[in-house]
Amino acid sequence: MRRPWRVAVVGGGITGLAAAVRLRDGAPAGTEITVYEQAGALGGKLRTGELAGRPVEFGAESFLMRDPAGGESAAVSLIRRLGLAGAIVHPTVGQAALAVDGGLRPIPGGTLVGVPGDLDKVATVARPAADADRDGGRPLLGPEQDVAVGALVRARLGDQVVDRLVDPMLGGVYAGRADDLSLVTTMPALARAARVEHTLTGAVRAAQAAAPRAPGAPVFGTLAGGLSTLVEAAAQASGATIRLNAAVRELTPTADGWRLVVGPTREPELVEADAVVLTVPARPAARLLADLAPEVAVTVGGLDYASVALVTLALPEPALPELSGFLVPATEGLLIKASTFFTTKWGHLARPDGIALVRASVGRYGDETQLQLADDDLVATVHRELSKVLGTPLPAPVASHVQRWGGALPQYAPGHLDRLAATRAALRATHPTLVLAGAGHDGVGIPVCVRSGETAAGEIIEALGGSGS
Structure with a gap:
């Protein structure tokens, strides 16, 4: 036998x-x-912890509900296999913002990881180049070609679209920079469309059409x-x-x-x-x-990998906007690169005592020296920068947590x-x-x-x- x-x-x-x-x-x-x-x-x-008596993620926060082809994502399929489908919850607030020019502006719709399919929709955040995205008579990419995301978008749409939209979006996911990251690896649907389409906005629209989302269908979930x-x-x-x-x-x-x-x-x-x-x-x-x-x-x-730290604050009755959070372009000069208003975004975590959980992500690839700050200094810096971005002093936290992830995010x-x-x-x-x-x-x-x-x-x-x- x-x-x-x-x-x-x-x-x-x-x-x-x-x-x-x-x-x-x-x-x-x-x-x-x-x-x-x-x-x-x-x-x-994946690490769920507790802060001020409430569960909070000290690592990954959520998963995509769909795969790139528009079907059920592998995470959802596994969750279903494990008998946990009934525990899936979705954000109750989906709108996020960008911290630009000293204020918060809603992230424009119709973009693909920040790359616009309609230039008019991003005008409130970034000005495309004057002669942006002209049809050159051939596909943007060759059959086997790969380029840095930033190189393609800068050439087609100009620096502001990269610096204010694409870079913070990629930074939120990879803690990396658009000028370093592979288009084929980080945005495969856009890369496929770019092998056929002659304009970048056309490629974005084609990629979105290839995986349509039903109106109102949730993009993200957690347990x-x-x-x-x-x-x-x-x-x-x-x-x-x-x-x-x-x-x-x-x-x-x-x-x-x-x-x-x-x-x-x-x-x-x-x-x-x-x-x-x-x-x-x-x-x-x-x-x-x-x-x-x-x-x-x-x-x-x-x-290579980027290191990050996640700083979570438990704040008593803070004045928070009705947003899921915000992203910060590197050009704003802040330590924070992203923040999530946890108890606003995830309604199942809201609590009657008014304690709000706010999490900030710190650390960008190639600029990680400030991660060497002691935990108390990181907490103080994050609290100060959150107050600055929101335009109002936040109350002192009743509890805080710093989770460091050394060498956490691959740079493709x-x-x-x-x-x-x-x-x-x-x-x-x-x-x-x-x-x-x-x-x-x-x-x-x-x-x-x-x-x-x-x-x-x-x-x-x-x-x-x-x-x-």
Whole structure:
């Protein structure tokens, strides 16, 4: 009788947990799945905490409801699989603003990550170049071309559209700059349309038309019990053995699988596995790949990351606008790059005592020195800047929390997806039972990470002989 498969999932964030659930659903009965997480808790950047007696997210806040093609996102599908669909809640206030020229202005509608499909709609925030977006008689991008988002938008629409719209939108998601980030990786729908359309506004409209949204349909969701409930449910549904405080330090191919060295140097544990799903960030992954696939390791390890801090304040009866929050262009010279009015945006968190939770995100790629401030100084700076942007002194917080995420957000330079495809092809040719997954490869956001983990699990099942074999 053939022994059960043994699959090691390295990394206990949502990517690894989604992989473990898919393995449980698709691999033969009896498959042994072990999740190795070097931290003391699962979830990675999904972390629900508490402040002033209310739940609050200290990491990722929400997930997209739809996938790029307009169907149900991978996050929603997983939530449904885990029996949590009834816990999905949506923002009660959806309008956000931009902090420009010393005030708050509503983010214009009709944009795609800040890139406008109608120049008239953004005139209150940014002035497009005088001869903006003329039809040059050919598609904006060649068939395989990738460019930095900022390079394309500046050339077509001018600097203000990038600096005041696109840059803060990308900064809110990636903590990066439009001039550095890959269009194909961060805005794939726009990149596809740009290979056909002759104008950027036309490409935006075409991308939006390719994935229409029903009027009133929610864009974002979260879970009423906090996103840590997703982590807990996925871990349970996977039936995996969970190993916390278990760093994988070495990965060596054997005649029939893999040998992992787990734990501290003084007391190493040797573990055998038939296959490995590697979901850790790029640089730890590169270290594990260095001996078995040196060229792949160099490429994987070349990905850079931005660090951020999330500062949450519990404020007694503050005067907040009826907004979900605001984004801050780097040109405004503030430490804050984004803020969420948590208890305004998420009505299920509103409380009768008037305590409001406000969260600010701090840290931009390449400009992270102020993250070295002590927690108390970060809190004071955020409180001062929030008061400045809102134009009124905010009450002193009754509680605060600082969550630091070092090396949290990948910075995808142009050509990232081509480099990724080459590394995966090289690994598949030599080590088909080792698969890379996670934000360092496929993109940020809960749905992307879930899909990445599930895809990796499917490749492992195929490499080991298919389900039920």
